[in-house]
Amino acid sequence: MHALLANLTAPLQAADEAFDPIPTPEIEWFTIVPLLVLVGAALGLMTLTAITRRPLFGGFYPLATSVAAIGAAVCTWPIWDRIQDPERGPFTALAGAIGVDGFSVFMTVVICSSVVVAALLADGYLKREGLDGPELYVLLLLSASGGVVMAAANDLIVLFLGLEILSLAVYTLAAMHLRRVTSQEAGIKYFVLGSFASAFLLYGIALTYGATGSTNLVEILSYLTQVALFDNGLLLAGMAMLLVGLLFKVAAAPFHAWTPDVYQGAPSPVVAYMASGVKAAGFAGLIRVLYLGFQTYRVDWQPVIYAVAILTLLVGALMAVVQTDVKRMLAYSSINHAGFVLVAVQAATERGVQASMFYLASYTFLVGGSFAIITIVGRTGDDRHSLDDYRGLAKARPALALVFALLLFSQAGVPFTSGFFAKFYAIAAAVDAGSYPLAAVAMLTAVIAAFLYLRITVSMFLGDVDDADIPERRTLPVPVGAAIALVICVVVTLGVGIFPHVLTGPAGDATAVLVGF
Amino acid sequence: METFVFFVAAAICLAGALGVVLSKNPVHSALSLVGTLFGVAVLFVAQNANFLAAVQVIIYAGAIVVLFLFVIMLLGVDRAENLSVDPLVGQRAAAIVAGVAIFALPVAALATTGWDATGAIANLGSVSDSAVPDVEGIGRVLFTRYIFALEITSILLAIAVVGAVMLAKKSPKAADMIVDLPARPTSTDADAASADATSEEGTA
Amino acid sequence: MLLAAGVEPSWYLVLASALFAIGATGLLVRRNPLVMFMCVELMLNAVTLTFVTFSRMLDDIGGQAVVVFVLVVAAAEVVVGLGIIVAIMRRRPDATADDLALLKG
Amino acid sequence: MELLDLVWLIPALPLAGFLLLVLGGRLLGEPGAGWLATAMMAGSFGATVAVFVGLLDRPEEERVFGQTLFEWMPIGGWDIDFGFYVDPLSVAMCLFITGVGTLIHLYSVGYMHGDVNFSKFFLYLNLFAFSMLMLVLGDNLLLTFLGWEGVGACSYFLISFWFTDPEKASAGKKAFVTNRIGDWGFMVAIFACLAALGSISYDEILSGAGSLSGTTATLIAACLFVGAIGKSAQFPLYVWLPDAMAGPTPVSALIHAATMVTSGVYLLTRVNPIIAEADTWIQPTIAWVGAGTALFAATIAVSQKDIKKVLAYSTVSQLGYMFLAVGVGAYVPAVFHMITHAFFKALLFLGSGSVIHGMHEEQDMTRMGGLRKYMPITAATFIVGWLAIAGVPPFSGFFSKDEILLYAWAENPALWVVGLVTALLTAFYMSRQVFLVFFGDERFTVDADHDAHTEVAAADEGDADTALDTEGAEAEALEHPDTAGAPQHDDVHVLHAAPHESPWTMTLPLVALAGLAIVGGAIQLPFTSDLHFLADWLHPVLGDNEAHIDVATGTKVGLAVVAVLAGLTGIAIAYAIYLRRMRDPIEPAILEEGWRYDRAITSFMGGPGRAGFEAASNFDRTVVDGAVNGVGALVRRSGGGLRGLQSGFVRNYALGIAGGAVLLLAYFLAQVTL
Incomplete structure (x- = not known):
């Protein structure tokens, strides 16, 4: 028996000896604990559901999801601690695949926060719409893991995979409300355009690979600093294609057209995640590629981001003003916000990164809270989003209207809210970099966009209230999860608005150590 | 010899690609796609990427296209599409201009470098070294430099599974569908917007 | 004449660029979501061809390894994409991309 | 020294009041919430006085100091701190903000009596006071800007306070x-x-x-000026202020007369070194915008019927004076006028609030008259305010306005002429208001029994805007005084109860402000530099940037006499038109001419007449308002196109x-x- 076995395995052993064993790289496990927590929680949730067939208790899924996301955020602490240790500092891990630096940690936390908010919102939403099930949470966690990968990606292929992980889950989530025609439409539009854009991104990676011989951002950087590639069309074309894919993800004009349609059609809690987590991950990728890989080619990409920022700001603000659907308004306003982040990004300075990090972090809570309200007001069917549906909200649900007004004013950049400092830093970064016209345009669009937020607020607080309608509105149910999410968002918005250093501090610490910067 | 192979395979690729775009019937498009995939596989072989050629045929032609055909048959959507006219005015012309530009600009980019790649040579290992088969070379790279990328592809596949399950969960009946947008008037939206604007001003 | 000249690696790149452009144009002109999606596959194939060609030009195996990831992504995209398309077209088999235009403005 | 450490208390007390009201406002209810808020303001005033005394103790060159509380935004190389900038200017501002603010808080206790949102009102008022004090005390531009935005937001909330009324909400918008x-x-x-x-x-x-290049300084100065004309309601951004009168009257008094609208003047005074560095066209531009606004708003005020609208345009006009002063480098007179204006304009607004209150929410002056019998204290204090704003010596307005006119004369006699004409118009429209409201016949009747009539009254209020058209009809009604008293007459206002004097919480502030309006001029007396208390006090802030004028004493006296004469002329014209005729109703010809005041103005003043005033009003309504709306329309249109x-x-x-x-x-x- 043994002999037989030995005979059977002998050729295999011979084959083993014929090749050198592959020297697998050392895996610094602690650097990917947040990722593992997110993925593990997703898979655990899925497995548990397969066994138990129903949640352990009401609200189990959102609770588990939030705990996992918070856990992932907490698990960044040892990494942060080590990075901030001046003797060790930032480093690359997993054979150079990921950059472990303050920036990645900061963005990881931002993305995890957006997951918490979205999961809390989803609870009431799914029950209301009769879509109960763990899938949304599983996909949310998996998608966030893609975002975390993007935030740390040190290699274009890893970035691409992260982007696909992030996006594929969100495509599905956008289409998940199968009873709504618009949700289906949102899903397919997002999917077709998303895969179109990622094909460009991939082509860009290929051309960059051809020009530099590597897909690793640090290697690209060192190659570009050693070998001056003047007038290298391949590299420039690769950069252009990469920008197409990344600017699509952050919804910058002229790659923005999907945003309003998808935001309007997709389920509201998912939109909350799209506008915060997905956008933050997209910007993380963009900043990594531009600031790390192509930092020596700053003069080439800076004008492009400059122009795109202007276009994005204007399109977002102008289009938002003429909408009558609140969800769509906020979709356009999110384009305007993306423009502000681009204003910071184009500065190509450390301060620019700090400003964009601050912006993304505060915007995550602003938009999360705003979409919490939209989820609530949307009511069963998720389709009551016109301005008229907000008329007289202040009378029916004063607290809700007040919170929404606060979040909207913050988005408008009114002082004492996080939105003000977000805009302030973004513009200050641009001014610092000498981009005065851009700063002026950014401020101008902030003024234009103020009309929009005011319009919603006015219709909430004024509105010729149809009294017959109020009793119905008074019964607008505010699920526990959404209420918690709102409280979190309001606290952060006001807290950061009054004490901005709670966020500027970490943002400052984080960028000082962006690898290669 | 390679020249001959290149031209034949390139012709197959282009014909297939044009077939995908120009076939009225989606089934024909899918079959043309197989042609392109096959042509690309041949080009892989011509460039010593034997492993990838095999994978290309197995995964792409064997799995992906079959999935396409399966869906077409399942849904019975093999209805011919009228390609003689595009309902979106100007779309086709603009698409062709864009297509030409997307072809020409990378080629122009290539021309600036003297039709050559400018990257670092043999960064992760040689292809031409006959002592190391490409399977081994790829395997080594996948398990060293790209180990993290390789691992996270599992997340991608998990998403594909969960997503497919969720989308296939249950098909709502027509009566349950929520068409939440009122049919819009076909008149120009700008007019409607300005009318709305004036009414807004009126209340102001 | 061309045959005599021997094949230049850059020809592969030009071919890949052509495939990419055809795919992109196809997505812009076709209305059937399935065919549009096939066009995306064409584009991805153009990219894999580019990678393999650069891998040869640079004598670097890394370019080939990347193709494996592209294949995986393509497969996953197909699953999700077809899932969405099936979900929609099961109820509306005749729907074209142009019919899905409720959301606009 | 110890006294100066109390600076933080100045804004902290209103903030504490705000927070307490947020937490327990509803519990406190009426009038507890009001008293709490008032007490906080009074405490803040006390702290300000303490700081003032502390500052007085110091030698002049040590009176400017910053006090950093904590590092606010450590980012990059720009560490922006949270701190206070204490100097004579900010302390002077704080003194009248907290002082007048306390009185207005007190007044509000009576005025807001019975309002369902009583505590919320005081919550906003305290928040406003906090923001305003931050604006003034902030030690950097950003902190000032935060206060600036804060007061704007509070103003917005307070204007829209009765937000169920669409007109009021849109005014806030x-x-x-x-x-x-x-x-x-x-x-x-x-x-x-x-x-x-x-x-x-x-x-x-x-x-x-000093190290700034001329272009940069010009840019900064011009941009701050744009900010200032927005907040201080100068042409062409003044449109919001008259509309803002939709808010409760104490709000108008506090925000839209005494404090917030002066922050533009404060800002320009604060950055006077930058203005000094800027190109030479900046200052004349400021002066002419100010002068133009002053005249323009005054002409509009002449034809207003709403008691508060007159005061609103008057405020715009008076702010124009302050800008005129800043433009000619007369920062001290600007601040001086800002202070006296805070006294008398707050007084006038509160008085008008008292009238409105006594008249049961009636605001149309053509439906008042003879009210001095019913509300003597209000009438007496209002008259003080009137004399002050009309520039009658020795009331405070005379001194401050005279000083501005003096500097204007020294800079450019054309500016002086505009200022003088404005002064005449000011005296005229204010007299008109006083005569229409407190003197003459009662153009309303009291009918306490018929509840139905209150509805008529309510309906009448609705068309206050179209009242201009009914002017003729009303004049005819008065031509036949025997029918005017008939309660059945449509055009005669019917009150369900007699007008009454307001409670002490409202009259006490009136009396206090009236006192200040009388003696306020004492802080900067003309003719001898020994009595230039304000100028001495502000010297560390302004240094050499204050304009120095060299005008002979004889000229000074002459100018003052001319200014007084202009004021008296305005009063006389108004007297002739609005009062003489009323006392003498037997002379129908005079009466007719008199009531048709437009024609009378034409004949008396030889000016542009009704058409001119109408044109000014129309310009206001169509062009300026239209331009503001037009920008919105442009935005919408371009958005619509992109759509x-x-x-x-x-x-x-x-x-x-x-x-x-x-x-x-x-x-x-x-x-x-x-």
Whole structure:
């Protein structure tokens, strides 16, 4: 028996000896604990559901999801601690695949926060719409893991995979409300355009690979600093294609057209995640590629981001003003916000990164809270989003209207809210970099966009209230999860608005150590 | 010899690609796609990427296209599409201009470098070294430099599974569908917007 | 004449660029979501061809390894994409991309 | 020294009041919430006085100091701190903000009696006071800007306080939007300072102003000026202020007369070193915008019927004086007028509130008359305010206005002429108001029994705006006084109860303010520099940037006499038109001429007459208002145009992506030099 076995395995052993064993790289496990927590929680949730067939208790899924996301955020602490240790500092891990630096940690936390908010919102939403099930949470966690990968990606292929992980889950989530025609439409539009854009991104990676011989951002950087590639069309074309894919993800004009349609059609809690987590991950990728890989080619990409920022700001603000659907308004306003982040990004300075990090972090809570309200007001069917549906909200649900007004004013950049400092830093970064016209345009669009937020607020607080309608509105149910999410968002918005250093501090610490910067 | 192979395979690729775009019937498009995939596989072989050629045929032609055909048959959507006219005015012309530009600009980019790649040579290992088969070379790279990328592809596949399950969960009946947008008037939206604007001003 | 000249690696790149452009144009002109999606596959194939060609030009195996990831992504995209398309077209088999235009403005 | 450490208390007390009201406002209810808020303001006033005394103890050159509380925003090289900038200017501002503020808080206790949102009102008032004090005390531009925005937001909330009324809510909206335009200028200025000086703290800005290039200084000054005209309601951004009168009257008094609207003047005074560095066209521009606004608003005020609208345009006009002063480098007179104006305009607004209160929410002056019998205290104090604003010596307004006119004369006699004409008009329309409200016949009847009549009254209020058209009809009604008393007459206002004097909480502030309006001029007496208390006090702030004029004493006296004569002329004309005729109703010809005041103005003043005033009003309504709305329409239109691109077709969107990709590729490849 043994002999037989030995005979059977002998050729295999011979084959083993014929090749050198592959020297697998050392895996610094602690650097990917947040990722593992997110993925593990997703898979655990899925497995548990397969066994138990129903949640352990009401609200189990959102609770588990939030705990996992918070856990992932907490698990960044040892990494942060080590990075901030001046003797060790930032480093690359997993054979150079990921950059472990303050920036990645900061963005990881931002993305995890957006997951918490979205999961809390989803609870009431799914029950209301009769879509109960763990899938949304599983996909949310998996998608966030893609975002975390993007935030740390040190290699274009890893970035691409992260982007696909992030996006594929969100495509599905956008289409998940199968009873709504618009949700289906949102899903397919997002999917077709998303895969179109990622094909460009991939082509860009290929051309960059051809020009530099590597897909690793640090290697690209060192190659570009050693070998001056003047007038290298391949590299420039690769950069252009990469920008197409990344600017699509952050919804910058002229790659923005999907945003309003998808935001309007997709389920509201998912939109909350799209506008915060997905956008933050997209910007993380963009900043990594531009600031790390192509930092020596700053003069080439800076004008492009400059122009795109202007276009994005204007399109977002102008289009938002003429909408009558609140969800769509906020979709356009999110384009305007993306423009502000681009204003910071184009500065190509450390301060620019700090400003964009601050912006993304505060915007995550602003938009999360705003979409919490939209989820609530949307009511069963998720389709009551016109301005008229907000008329007289202040009378029916004063607290809700007040919170929404606060979040909207913050988005408008009114002082004492996080939105003000977000805009302030973004513009200050641009001014610092000498981009005065851009700063002026950014401020101008902030003024234009103020009309929009005011319009919603006015219709909430004024509105010729149809009294017959109020009793119905008074019964607008505010699920526990959404209420918690709102409280979190309001606290952060006001807290950061009054004490901005709670966020500027970490943002400052984080960028000082962006690898290669 | 390679020249001959290149031209034949390139012709197959282009014909297939044009077939995908120009076939009225989606089934024909899918079959043309197989042609392109096959042509690309041949080009892989011509460039010593034997492993990838095999994978290309197995995964792409064997799995992906079959999935396409399966869906077409399942849904019975093999209805011919009228390609003689595009309902979106100007779309086709603009698409062709864009297509030409997307072809020409990378080629122009290539021309600036003297039709050559400018990257670092043999960064992760040689292809031409006959002592190391490409399977081994790829395997080594996948398990060293790209180990993290390789691992996270599992997340991608998990998403594909969960997503497919969720989308296939249950098909709502027509009566349950929520068409939440009122049919819009076909008149120009700008007019409607300005009318709305004036009414807004009126209340102001 | 061309045959005599021997094949230049850059020809592969030009071919890949052509495939990419055809795919992109196809997505812009076709209305059937399935065919549009096939066009995306064409584009991805153009990219894999580019990678393999650069891998040869640079004598670097890394370019080939990347193709494996592209294949995986393509497969996953197909699953999700077809899932969405099936979900929609099961109820509306005749729907074209142009019919899905409720959301606009 | 110890006294100066109390600075933080000045804004902290109103903030504490605000927080307490947020937490327990509903519990406190009426009148507890009001008293709490008032007490906080009074405490703040006390702290300000303490700081003032502390500052007085110091030698002049040590009176400017910053007090950093904590590091606010450590980011990059720009560490912006949270701190106070204490100097004679900010303390002077704080004194009248907290002083007048306390009185208005007290007044509100009576005025808001019975309002369902009583505690909320005081919550906003305290928040406003906090923001305003931060604006004044902040030690850097950003902190000032935060206060600036804070007062704007509070103003917005308070204007829209009765938000169920669409007109009022939309007035709040207008205020918000117009102010954003001004704020844009302010923001640009902040960033320009950051870029040019690397700091926005006043310490560094003011000391570094000399090193600025002329262009930068001009840019900063011009942008701050844009911000100032937005907040201080100067042409063409004044449109929000008259509309803002929709808010409760104490709000009008506090925000739209005494404090917030003067912050533009404060800001320009604060940055006087930058203005000094700027190109020479800046100051004349400020002066002419101010003078133009003053005259323009005064002409509009002449034809207003709403008791508060007259005061609103009057405020715009008086603010114009202050800008005129700033423009000719007369910062001290600007601040001086700001202070006296705070006294008498708050007094007038509160008095008008008292009238409205006593008349049961009637605001149309053509339906008042003879009210001095019913509300003597209000009438007496209002008359004091009237004499002050009309520039009758020795009331405070005379001194401050005279000083401004003096500097204007020294700079450019044309400015002086505009100022003088404005002074005449001011005296005229204020007299008109006083005569229409407190003197003459009662143009209302009291009918306590018929509840039905209150509805008529309510309906009448609705068409206050169209009242201009019914002017003729009303005049005819008065031609036949025997029918005027008939309660059945449609055009005669019917009250369900007699007008009454307001409670002590409302009259006490009136009396206090009237006292201040009388003696307020004492802080800066003319003719001898020994009595220039305010100028001496502000000297550390202004230094040499204050204009020095060299005008003979004889000229000074002459100018003062001319100014007084102008004021008296205005009063006399109004007296002739509005009062003489009323006392003498037997002379129908005079009466007719008199009531048709438009014609009378034409004959008396030889001026543009009704058409002119109407034109000014129309210009206000159509062109300026229209321009503000037009910007909105432009934005909407361009958005509407872009909307066509958002066609809903996924292939169109894909084309956009492909097109963008082509553009990017083309741009990048164009960088390649072959």
